[in-house]
Amino acid sequence: TGSEYVLALFTLLYVDFLDTSGTLLAMVSSMDLLDENGDFPKSRAAFSTDALATILGSVFGLSPITSYIESAAGIEVGSRTGLTSVFTGLFFFISIFFAPILASIPAWATGGSLIIVGALMARSLAKVKWDNPAHAITAFVTVMMMPLTYSIAYGLIAGIMTWMVCKGVFFALSFAGIPDPTLEVEEDESPAEKAEKFEDES
Secondary structure (H helix, E strand, C coil), X not given: CHHHHHHHHHHHHHHHHHHHHXXXXXXXXXXXXXXXXXXXXXXXXXXXXXHHHHHHHHHCCCCCCCCCHHHHHHHHCCCCCCHHHHHHHHHHHHHHHHHHHHXXXXXXXXXXXXXXXXXXXXXXXXXXXXXXXXXXXXXXXXXXXXXXXXXXXXXXXXXXXXXXXXXXXXXXXXXCCCCCHHHXXXXXXXXXXXXXXXHHHC
16 A cells, blocks of 8 residues: 555665664764764765765665675775775675685684674774763763664664653653753863863963
């Protein structure tokens, strides 16, 4: 029916959108390309390319052709252009002729590389405002849900819901005379400002 079609379309839309957004932001963050607004150069082209690839993939009955977190392996060793992806695609094409041999390699033999990539990308957690309860709880839930659900999109959804719950709880507690701890933290000086002030005084 029409309602079921709309529901399926909406579900695929937000799952793919959140998955792509989380992956691209993680990639460009590790490349130090994010600005103060959380945007990065040519973001429109990146999202448009991902969307077109997903559409073309569905036409041919393929699994979603989208950006994958495994791209972090190339970024961590210095990749900054699309030429890396071209060579990766070339090697994938060559691997077709060695499929029986490669299929005999167990999954756990290649999982170690992803653990190393994840450990390298964990440095982005240093940017989380851990002294802000809403930020800390949301970041923790998001990071934990991604590996448990095998989905970046589900992790982001859990993080967004956790943020809403935290803000709702703090807002409700404010009526009981309990101040919102997140607002107090935001009003305080940042560590960088405190360090700069200390250097000026010394």
